[in-house]
Amino acid sequence: MEQPPQEVFGNWQHAFEEDAHGIAVYRPAGNSFASSEGCEKLEIRQDGTFSRVVPGPSEAPDIIKGEWEQTKDKLIHVSYESPGLAPQQLEIIESKPDILKVRKL
Structure with a gap:
């Protein structure tokens, strides 16, 4: 299986205040930035597994x-x-070690 760039893999936290023009911006989870509580988180693993953590009810x-x-x-x-x-x-x-930008299609 072909894989995305190495920098894509890891734990990411949505930095929604940085979103623009339909592009969602994620920063490494645990990184300090504003409005981090209650944000969506992604974990993209090299083994092909994926997790989304979203605020629940x-x-x-x-x-x-x-x-x-x-x-x-x-x-x-x-x-x-x-x-x-x-x-x-x-x-x-x-995709860089400090930022992941994706467009959800």
Whole structure:
């Protein structure tokens, strides 16, 4: 399986205040930036597994597990284990150790 750039792998926290023009910006989880509490988190692993952590209806977050595969250069397809969740395409716009930018297609 072809893999995205090495910098894509890891734990990422949505920095929604940096989003622009349909591009979602993520910073390494645990990195200090404004409005970090209650944000979506992603974990992209080299073994093809994927997790999304989203604020839940209670104080506990919901963890949504799935798998990813690279379908084209800089494009990954994510399918979720939870019934009723549609697969998602993520276009990798930029990946560096301190930032991940994706467009959700």
